[in-house]
Amino acid sequence: MVYTGLYVSMELQREAPDPLYQQIIDDLTTAIEAGRFEPHQRLPSERELSEQYQVSRMTVRHALLDLAREGTIYTRVGKGTFVAEPKIDQQLRTLTGFTQDVTARGSRPASRVLAASVVPATPEIAAALRLPPQAEVVRLTRLRLSDGVPLAVETTHLPFARFAGLLAHDFAAESLYAVLEDEYGVALTHAEQVLEAAVGDAGENELLEVTPPAAVMRMQRLTVDSAGEPVEFVLSTYRGDRYKFRFALQAGSRGV
Amino acid sequence: MVYTGLYVSMELQREAPDPLYQQIIDDLTTAIEAGRFEPHQRLPSERELSEQYQVSRMTVRHALLDLAREGTIYTRVGKGTFVAEPKIDQQLRTLTGFTQDVTARGSRPASRVLAASVVPATPEIAAALRLPPQAEVVRLTRLRLSDGVPLAVETTHLPFARFAGLLAHDFAAESLYAVLEDEYGVALTHAEQVLEAAVGDAGENELLEVTPPAAVMRMQRLTVDSAGEPVEFVLSTYRGDRYKFRFALQAGSRGV
DNA sequence: AACAGCAAGTGGTCTATACCGGTCTATACG
DNA sequence: CGTATAGACCGGTATAGACCACTTGCTGTT
Numbered sequence: 001m002v003y004t005g006l007y008v009s010m011e012l013q014r015e016a017p018d019p020l021y022q023q024i025i026d027d028l029t030t031a032i033e034a035g036r037f038e039p040h041q042r043l044p045s046e047r048e049l050s051e052q053y054q055v056s057r058m059t060v061r062h063a064l065l066d067l068a069r070e071g072t073i074y075t076r077v078g079k080g081t082f083v084a085e086p087k088i089d090q091q092l093r094t095l096t097g098f099t100q101d102v103t104a105r106g107s108r109p110a111s112r113v114l115a116a117s118v119v120p121a122t123p124e125i126a127a128a129l130r131l132p133p134q135a136e137v138v139r140l141t142r143l144r145l146s147d148g149v150p151l152a153v154e155t156t157h158l159p160f161a162r163f164a165g166l167l168a169h170d171f172a173a174e175s176l177y178a179v180l181e182d183e184y185g186v187a188l189t190h191a192e193q194v195l196e197a198a199v200g201d202a203g204e205n206e207l208l209e210v211t212p213p214a215a216v217m218r219m220q221r222l223t224v225d226s227a228g229e230p231v232e233f234v235l236s237t238y239r240g241d242r243y244k245f246r247f248a249l250q251a252g253s254r255g256v
Numbered sequence: 257m258v259y260t261g262l263y264v265s266m267e268l269q270r271e272a273p274d275p276l277y278q279q280i281i282d283d284l285t286t287a288i289e290a291g292r293f294e295p296h297q298r299l300p301s302e303r304e305l306s307e308q309y310q311v312s313r314m315t316v317r318h319a320l321l322d323l324a325r326e327g328t329i330y331t332r333v334g335k336g337t338f339v340a341e342p343k344i345d346q347q348l349r350t351l352t353g354f355t356q357d358v359t360a361r362g363s364r365p366a367s368r369v370l371a372a373s374v375v376p377a378t379p380e381i382a383a384a385l386r387l388p389p390q391a392e393v394v395r396l397t398r399l400r401l402s403d404g405v406p407l408a409v410e411t412t413h414l415p416f417a418r419f420a421g422l423l424a425h426d427f428a429a430e431s432l433y434a435v436l437e438d439e440y441g442v443a444l445t446h447a448e449q450v451l452e453a454a455v456g457d458a459g460e461n462e463l464l465e466v467t468p469p470a471a472v473m474r475m476q477r478l479t480v481d482s483a484g485e486p487v488e489f490v491l492s493t494y495r496g497d498r499y500k501f502r503f504a505l506q507a508g509s510r511g512v
Numbered sequence: 513a514a515c516a517g518c519a520a521g522t523g524g525t526c527t528a529t530a531c532c533g534g535t536c537t538a539t540a541c542g
Numbered sequence: 543c544g545t546a547t548a549g550a551c552c553g554g555t556a557t558a559g560a561c562c563a564c565t566t567g568c569t570g571t572t
Contacts, residue, residue, distance in 0.1 A: 078565035085484035197453035197473040197496030213469030228341035240453030334535035
């Protein structure tokens with residue numbers, strides 16, 4: 001591990017470097033991922049790290065707390081700080097769109113736009129997006145493909161008032177999440193999802209190119225931005241034979 | 257909101273009270289849940305809270321950071337700290353067993369033990385539980401019912417070496433998670449799950465009392481304790497028409 | 513040989529203080 | 543009238559030091 005080399009800020013500095021605690025997080029994460037610490041091996045104590053990085057113990061603790069929270073390390077009072085078991089899939093808990101998901105699995109994502117229009121919201125969708133009844137929403141229905149194979153039918157609803165110019169984009173070529181972030185400055189931070197297994201109906205079977213009876217996964221997803229404002233409400237139908245949903249659960253702290 | 261009344265520790269104190277930051281978390285959570293702060297309303301600034309609770313600003317920040325991390329509040333540099341939108345289901349992310357799940361929904365859970373024995377682990381299960389090949393595991397297959405209706409078939413595998421006396425319990429009457437916690441002191445903190453939609457096979461259809469073709473949700477779950485040690489590996493099949501899987505996703509910090 | 517007790521080390525909590533950059537507003541200037 | 547700008551206030555970062563409860567190993571006694 002590199003113990004020196006933290007980027008100390010100077011008066012003449014032009015661009016702000018990462019905070020010290022983030023540099024420590026990155027350094028320790030790199031060391032652990034590179035195998036320089038084995039799982040369940042003890043890390044140097046907080047006081048030792050504070051000495052080695054030449055920062056205060058509180059700054060070291062800030063870094064270690066974040067690492068513990070994301071599950072990279074764990075602590076035991078009186079004993080020390082230890083490297084956790086590597087996760088089966090570290091990034092399962094993160095919030096990603098279809099494009100990222102498929103790319104991360106090493107496949108080539110593609111989309112076919114089946115419908116794109118502005119329509120009055122159904123009561124269910126207006127309630128989910130916290131819009132007045134009958135408010136206009138942008139509705140975008142896409143067939144999602146992975147390496148050319150149909151994987152899902154996805155219908156996204158967004159408030160028209162907030163994303164009026166959205167349909168000017170060609171979502172066969174662009175990622176919706178990328179447009180939301182780059183053009184509208186929307187930071188998606190949280191989503192509530194509901195998954196359900198069902199038997200596909202005739203339309204779904206045809207679009208997904210499966211022969212009945214075929215199992216599908218129906219997904220409902222409400223995504224909100226960093227201010228807690230609902231941004232999109234998605235109804236998806238995934239092929240059951242090609243889609244596995246992986247994720248991690250953490251126990252709530254203090255008896256939630 | 258109650259600004260006074262933090263439990264200040266004294267020398268003669270017998271039982272340790274919650275840490276100050278936890279008392280502040282509880283107090284603010286109570287105030288927010290009671291509606292004394294509206295969503296998107298600004299909370300007092302950190303310096304004001306520090307004055308009102310008579311603690312240092314760092315202690316207030318410790319409380320606010322935890323609240324922000326669990327999504328109760330959000331912060332904006334230069335503007336303040338604000339109450340977030342209430343979650344659709346705050347406790348979705350927590351780690352619970354079937355008994356808790358069903359009870360939380362206001363239904364009556366029940367179990368019928370279909371098989372309980374000690375068997376050599378299959379290669380897949382030995383790898384998941386990080387046991388040597390052919391190591392012995394406790395295998396417990398249960399039919400899970402909610403208000404008398406069959407909901408799932410669940411097969412749990414646990415390392416025999418660690419839980420040798422487990423099968424002395426009657427798991428038609430006792431919750432596995434309760435036994436693990438009370439008798440073995442195991443704190444389950446983390447699980448990796450995989451969900452998949454499928455068409456139920458003949459055996460499943462009969463046990464779950466559905467007529468084919470019926471959709472089912474297959475679930476695979478690896479639960480680990482606080483030290484990162486795998487504790488149980490579960491294969492479940494849920495009725496698709498009666499089981500919806502709800503959960504929350506959070507965006508990873510710093511571009512995970 | 514067995515045990516009680518102490519001391520050292522560990523993470524957990526808390527204080528008091530300082531400075532930074534982002535945000536907003538009132539005031540003075542053109 | 544519009545626009546800079548100064549200052550107040552905000553959360554974010556970082557310091558140095560203190561005390562606590564818990565764990566472990568050593569040590570002296572029984």
